[in-house]
Amino acid sequence: MSLRPLILLSVFSLLVACGSDAPKSQPPTPGPAPQQAQKKAREAADLGPLPAYQRELSGTLQGVPAGAEVELALLVIDDKDRPQQLLASSSLIGNNQVLPFHLRFNPQSFPSGGRVELRGRASQSGQLILHLPSQLITQPTTQALGQLQFVKAP
Numbered sequence: 001m002s003l004r005p006l007i008l009l010s011v012f013s014l015l016v017a018c019g020s021d022a023p024k025s026q027p028p029t030p031g032p033a034p035q036q037a038q039k040k041a042r043e044a045a046d047l048g049p050l051p052a053y054q055r056e057l058s059g060t061l062q063g064v065p066a067g068a069e070v071e072l073a074l075l076v077i078d079d080k081d082r083p084q085q086l087l088a089s090s091s092l093i094g095n096n097q098v099l100p101f102h103l104r105f106n107p108q109s110f111p112s113g114g115r116v117e118l119r120g121r122a123s124q125s126g127q128l129i130l131h132l133p134s135q136l137i138t139q140p141t142t143q144a145l146g147q148l149q150f151v152k153a154p
Helices: 003-018 032-045
Strands: 055-062 069-077 083-093 099-105 115-124 127-137 143-149
Touching: 069 099, 069 127, 083 099, 127 143
Parallel strands: 055 143
Antiparallel strands: 055 099, 069 083, 069 115, 115 127
16 A cells, blocks of 8 residues: 555544534624624714705614614515615614604605605614604695604504
């Protein structure tokens, strides 16, 4: 028997023996995720002046507990109440107070004759706790929607 296959077999056996399972991953710590969400929320709040080519929906959200992650989405909805296209979205963090929001979108992407709705949800520790009843948006203009109330998720 030649020496070469024996050496190759020995090296391969050594590699297999020395190899170990991947280290067990630590469960994610709850600290960084809310910090990232808070950073995104601050960035969304610091948008600066509204560009001429964009429009904005604004208002306040009520009933959002402190630390809850709020997601707002401006969606094109089909005749079966299914979302078909995302026009704009925003993330915020609840603070147990009235929560102001600003959602910018491009009016060129607003479908003529289509149904557009503002929808929202709030989750805490990854679990859905509240939702925003759908708000029909009929025109691609800057609008102040006033106070919107979150309700318990079914």
